[in-house]
Amino acid sequence: MSTEATLDFVNQQMIYWQSETVFREVLGVGAFYRAVYGVDSVSGKHISDGQRLLDGALVLTQYGAPVLGLAKFAARFAPSKVVSSAERQINAVDKLKLEKWSYPPNEAKYLKYKAVYDNPKYYNQTTGDINWPPNNGFSGTPKDTIIKEGSLLDRYGEPRGEFFSPKDVPYEMRALALHSDEANYYVYRVREDFQVKGGTAAPWFDRPGGGTQYIKYHSNGKPYTMNELVKEGFIKSVSIRE
Secondary structure, eight states, X not given: OOHXXXXXXXXXXXXXXXHHHHHHHHHTHHHHHHHHHSBOTTTOOBOOHHHHHHHHHHHIIIIIHHHHTOHXXXXXXXXXXXXXXXXXXXXXXXXXXXXXXXXXXXXXXXHHTHHHHTOTTTBOTTTOOBOOOXXXXXXXXXXXXXXXXXXXXXXXXXXXXXXXEETXXXXXXXXXXXXXXXXXXXXXXXXXXXXXXXXXXXXXXXXXXXXXXXXXXXXXXXXXXXXXXXXXXXXXXXXXXX
């Protein structure tokens, strides 16, 4: 056999064994052999007990999990999940910042809405005080509006608050502050026609707004609370969802 033919044969054999090795690893055969015999099937070298244990776990995950009903378990506790869980931990700098806030969110909520809480447009980064939207949260100039008797109104938040909406305006379209996510939900029925200022909620807190919101003012310019509207007979409470 010529030298050129010999080199070509050797090259083909190398390609074959490389392909064979990859094929074995994909199917888990290589891992199975190493786990059982403690020897690498390609190099013939003995492997460590730690490597044998790792290969055994790999084979069990690849073939045993579906059979034993452990697929969901394996997927849940895969290394990638462990890493992402670690990434969801609050860091020391953020924890120190929140300790100085008057009303800090819990850790899970802070991490979920971190971009909002970290934005000085929405929250004072030193005290945690809310920076409310300009123009009382209206997009444009609110207009005088008559709310008719029998209409249903609602509000996320306690009756000492002032803003309300027609019932069933989608939550995200109200552009409420994040603490409102856990607020009690109140529904009211209008007892007699009354005039309010009404308009469209402006986007804020990274929420789209666009829903209708109302507020009513006293003659001195001070807003009515929901309690005051009830007391003066404009509305009555229908239901509360805590």
